Amino acid sequence: MLNLNFHPAGRHLLSIPGPSPVPDRLLRAMSYPTIDHRGPEFGALGRKVLSGIKDIFKTQHPVVIYPASGTGAWEAALVNTLSAGDAVLMFETGHFASLWNKMALRLGLKPEFLGLPGTEGWRHGVQAGMIEQRLRDDAQHQIKAVCVVHNETSTGVTSDIAAVRRAIDAARHPALLLVDTISGLASADYRHDEWGVDVTVSGSQKGLMLPPGISFNALSPKALAASRQATLPRAFWAWDEIVEMNQTGYWPYTPNTNLLYALSESLDMLMAEGLPQVFARHERLGAACRLAVQAWGLPIQCADPALYSPVLTGVMMPEGVDADRVRQMVYQHFNMSLGAGLGKVKGKMFRIGHLGDCNDLTLMAALSGCEMGLKLAGVRLRDSGTSAAMEYLAATAQAAARQDG
Numbered sequence: 001m002l003n004l005n006f007h008p009a010g011r012h013l014l015s016i017p018g019p020s021p022v023p024d025r026l027l028r029a030m031s032y033p034t035i036d037h038r039g040p041e042f043g044a045l046g047r048k049v050l051s052g053i054k055d056i057f058k059t060q061h062p063v064v065i066y067p068a069s070g071t072g073a074w075e076a077a078l079v080n081t082l083s084a085g086d087a088v089l090m091f092e093t094g095h096f097a098s099l100w101n102k103m104a105l106r107l108g109l110k111p112e113f114l115g116l117p118g119t120e121g122w123r124h125g126v127q128a129g130m131i132e133q134r135l136r137d138d139a140q141h142q143i144k145a146v147c148v149v150h151n152e153t154s155t156g157v158t159s160d161i162a163a164v165r166r167a168i169d170a171a172r173h174p175a176l177l178l179v180d181t182i183s184g185l186a187s188a189d190y191r192h193d194e195w196g197v198d199v200t201v202s203g204s205q206k207g208l209m210l211p212p213g214i215s216f217n218a219l220s221p222k223a224l225a226a227s228r229q230a231t232l233p234r235a236f237w238a239w240d241e242i243v244e245m246n247q248t249g250y251w252p253y254t255p256n257t258n259l260l261y262a263l264s265e266s267l268d269m270l271m272a273e274g275l276p277q278v279f280a281r282h283e284r285l286g287a288a289c290r291l292a293v294q295a296w297g298l299p300i301q302c303a304d305p306a307l308y309s310p311v312l313t314g315v316m317m318p319e320g321v322d323a324d325r326v327r328q329m330v331y332q333h334f335n336m337s338l339g340a341g342l343g344k345v346k347g348k349m350f351r352i353g354h355l356g357d358c359n360d361l362t363l364m365a366a367l368s369g370c371e372m373g374l375k376l377a378g379v380r381l382r383d384s385g386t387s388a389a390m391e392y393l394a395a396t397a398q399a400a401a402r403q404d405g
């Protein structure tokens with residue numbers, strides 16, 4: 001039996017790719033007393049976060065904030081823009097793309113799941129060329145939306161969203177572009193308006209560093225127009241009343257007040273560091289992590305170096321090694337959590353998160369835990385990954401500091 005009163009000494013090292021570690025500053029902000037969600041003080045908070053979050057999505061248009069996990073915001077994106085029986089084109093990049101596809105099916109849509117054969121798609125990004133070809137073949141414009149995942153958290157592979165936009169435009173197709181960047185936002189560069197995305201879905205517990213519990217839909221004028229025609233049933237998720245009331249900083253129902261305190265704090269932190277620096281920090285930590293994995297002599301799940309995720313790294317196990325046993329060793333002996341392999345790659349790989357409130361030494365701690373855990377599990381390592389990562393971090397520390405000003 002797990003004894004819930006027992007806590008090992010020191011902090012648990014949460015190295016999963018979301019929820020990511022919550023900074024103390026956010027935890028403290030969340031402990032403020034809950035206020036009247038119809039009072040003047042709340043209106044000021046609401047206006048601040050609703051305006052500030054637009055800078056993170058890089059949009060001028062409304063961003064809807066739901067008191068829900070990312071899965072809720074996935075549903076919101078579909079039910080607000082589509083009608084029963086609508087064809088939607090989705091691309092299989094991994095487990096999260098698969099779950100969104102399953103949801104579309106449950107909602108009575110007709111999702112078509114494009115992808116590379118077998119598990120190949122789980123090592124690559126969205127193939128914009130395949131989307132373009134499929135849309136060209138759809139002369140009747142039956143397909144109403146294209147849905148893709150920007151940062152596939154199950155694999156550590158990113159996708160080129162601007163290229164998907166260009167593919168839709170090249171095919172002269174009117175389909176909406178719906179993008180999941182639940183784990184990419186505020187860690188990897190993302191541009192809702194510039195990339196012509198119609199609905200961007202995101203969540204609180206990844207790059208934004210909040211606990212789980214709020215999620216987002218960033219909208220485009222075209223998405224708002226589509227929502228006036230779409231007929232899938234929706235009540236709680238309906239954009240119209242929320243967008244209307246948000247204009248004054250309020251919600252039609254009780255919003256998640258204390259998580260909005262945390263969001264306000266997170267926006268301050270991200271803007272103080274500067275988004276370009278935030279992205280550069282993630283890129284650098286991602287590069288250090290991959291050097292460690294390569295030194296160990298283990299394959300990286302992402303097979304395309306141009307698409308390495310700055311958010312997490314998927315580490316593939318040699319034949320015969322159970323990745324979940326390695327994770328279990330690390331948890332038991334070093335008080336650290338690693339991400340499991342999900343769906344088709346369960347037991348075949350684990351995931352190291354390097355997103356949100358992380359720095360050189362939190363990454364080094366995570367890599368130490370991995371290296372020791374791999375050894376305990378009997379995995380033969382070619383070289384020391386921690387040494388490789390430390391050398392890279394030391395060699396690039398001064399340049400990184402200059403970038404920070």
Ligand SMILES: *Cc1c(COP(=O)(O)O)cnc(C)c1O
Nearest residue numbers: 069070071096151153182183203
């Ligand atoms: C975490 C995640 C989700 C699911 O979000 P929940 O908050 O768990 O509902 C969906 N897509 C991606 C890419 C994610 O990383």
